Amino acid sequence: MGCLARILAFNRNNGVLFFRITSDLVPFASHPVMDFPWQDHFRGMFEDIGKFIKKSGMRVSMHPGQYTLLNSNRETVFDNSVKDLEYHTQVLDLLETDSKAKVQIHVGGVYGAKLDAMDRFVRRYETLSKNLRKRLVIENDERNYSVMDCIEIHEETGIPVVLDTLHHEVLNNGESIPEVLAQISKTWESRDGAPIVHYSSQQPGSRPGAHAKTLDVSHFRQFLKNVEGMDFDVMLEVKDKNHSAVKAIGIAGAEFQ
DNA sequence: CCATGTCAAGGTCAC
DNA sequence: GTGACCTTGACATGG
Numbered sequence: 001m002g003c004l005a006r007i008l009a010f011n012r013n014n015g016v017l018f019f020r021i022t023s024d025l026v027p028f029a030s031h032p033v034m035d036f037p038w039q040d041h042f043r044g045m046f047e048d049i050g051k052f053i054k055k056s057g058m059r060v061s062m063h064p065g066q067y068t069l070l071n072s073n074r075e076t077v078f079d080n081s082v083k084d085l086e087y088h089t090q091v092l093d094l095l096e097t098d099s100k101a102k103v104q105i106h107v108g109g110v111y112g113a114k115l116d117a118m119d120r121f122v123r124r125y126e127t128l129s130k131n132l133r134k135r136l137v138i139e140n141d142e143r144n145y146s147v148m149d150c151i152e153i154h155e156e157t158g159i160p161v162v163l164d165t166l167h168h169e170v171l172n173n174g175e176s177i178p179e180v181l182a183q184i185s186k187t188w189e190s191r192d193g194a195p196i197v198h199y200s201s202q203q204p205g206s207r208p209g210a211h212a213k214t215l216d217v218s219h220f221r222q223f224l225k226n227v228e229g230m231d232f233d234v235m236l237e238v239k240d241k242n243h244s245a246v247k248a249i250g251i252a253g254a255e256f257q
Numbered sequence: 258c259c260a261t262g263t264c265a266a267g268g269t270c271a272c
Numbered sequence: 273g274t275g276a277c278c279t280t281g282a283c284a285t286g287g
Contacts, residue, residue, distance in 0.1 A: 023279050024265095031266055065279035067267035080267065109269050143270070143277095200278085211278060237278055 001025070001045045008049065012056045016245050018233045021062050021091065030080070030087040039094060050095035059193060059233060060095070061102045062088045071108040071121035078124060089132045100193030103135045104162055107145040107153065118149065122156045134191075137162050139198060142170040142209035147180045154187045161187045164198040165223065166237070170209040178227050185230065193233070199223060200237040211237045215244035220251060 004025060011019055026038050053060060068081045088103045095101070111117050128136065138154075139162035140147040147168055150161040161184040168180055175183075181197065188195045201216040202208065215238055234252075238244040 020279090022281085024281075028266070033266085063279060065267075066269080066277055067279090069268060072268075074268090077268065084267085111269085141277095198278095207276080210276090239278075239280095 001042055001049070005045075005049055005052070008052055008056070008058065010242065011058065012052075014242070014246050015249050016242070017057060018059045018061070018235060020235060021060050023062060023064055023088065025091060026087070030084040039090060043094065046091075046094035047096065050097060053095060053097065059100055060092070060097060061104055061196065061235065062091065063104050064088055066106075068105055069108040070105070070124045071111075071117050073109075073111045073117075073120070082128065085132055085136065086129070089129075089135055092135060093131060099134045099191050101135065102137045102160075102162075102192070102196065103132070104137045104139055104196070106141045107138055107150065110144050114144070118145075118153060121153060125157050125159065133159075137192075137196065139164050140167050140171070142167040144171075146171045146173060147175070147184060148173055151183060151187065159187070160184075160189075160192050160195070162196045162198060164200075164237075166198075166200045166202060166209060166211060169202070176226075177223070178230070181227055181230055181232065185232070195232040196235060197232045198235045198237050213239040215247050217247065217251065220248060224252060 004021065008019065011017070026042075028034050029038065064084050068084045069077055070081055070085075072078050072081065085103060085105070092101045092103065107118070107121055109117060125133070125136070137160045138145075138150050140150050141164070147161065147163060153159060154161050163181055163184045165177055168175075168177065172180075181195070185195045199220070200211040201219040203210040203212040215236060234248070236244050236248060
């Protein structure tokens with residue numbers, strides 16, 4: 001918690017206004033071994049940090065890991081996933097963030113029958129708590145569910161869709177980035193805030209879809225030029241986090257002068 | 258200093 | 273079976 005406060009202070013000083021809070025903030029929070037009342041124990045710190053976020057005009061999000069699968073064909077996996085999603089939601093609730101602070105997941109597996117798997121996602125989504133549903137958003141992946149698949153699920157559930165630019169380059173139906181960005185923008189209501197875009201570029205020499213370790217400056221400039229005039233919040237997916245973030249803000253600032 | 262490897266709860270898919 | 277996945281970070285080791 002102390003580290004989170006320091007990170008957010010760094011962010012404010014460097015103009016980083018959109019930040020993904022680590023899922024490890026409370027280790028093992030959704031695991032059966034957890035018997036510590038962390039919610040009460042840290043309540044005051046959550047409040048203080050939440051006030052700082054609000055005062056600084058920041059937006060935060062969280063991203064559960066690859067084990068959180070709402071559409072699994074195994075009930076226990078689904079149950080564990082709900083517990084994990086509830087944990088993530090609780091953190092954002094304890095911070096007293098508004099519904100623009102999101103918990104973001106992928107649609108999940110295919111299990112040899114994609115339509116069934118998508119249908120299962122929709123049905124399960126509808127059983128989730130209201131608190132969770134107001135925060136949950138889905139992101140396209142590079143293997144199973146394209147942006148258009150996500151939009152199909154949006155049409156059934158109203159869930160907003162996050163665009164991951166690199167995943168889209170690997171798995172698509174021929175749409176350009178500006179086209180899909182326009183599409184996913186329509187899935188975000190005003191209470192959801194600006195559409196979220198996960199930006200990264202291909203790591204040279206790695207498998208297609210592998211995220212670059214650091215910001216590719218010229219690629220990022222080109223991306224911004226392509227989507228000029230559109231409103232969204234960018235989350236960088238890079239290893240060297242703050243270094244690339246500060247660089248990206250410098251570039252975006254120069255572009256929009 | 259950098260790169261690499263290992264470990265931490267849980268899943269799924271491609272090879 | 274194994275590796276890969278930004279959920280990622282900490283830490284050790286070797287160059």
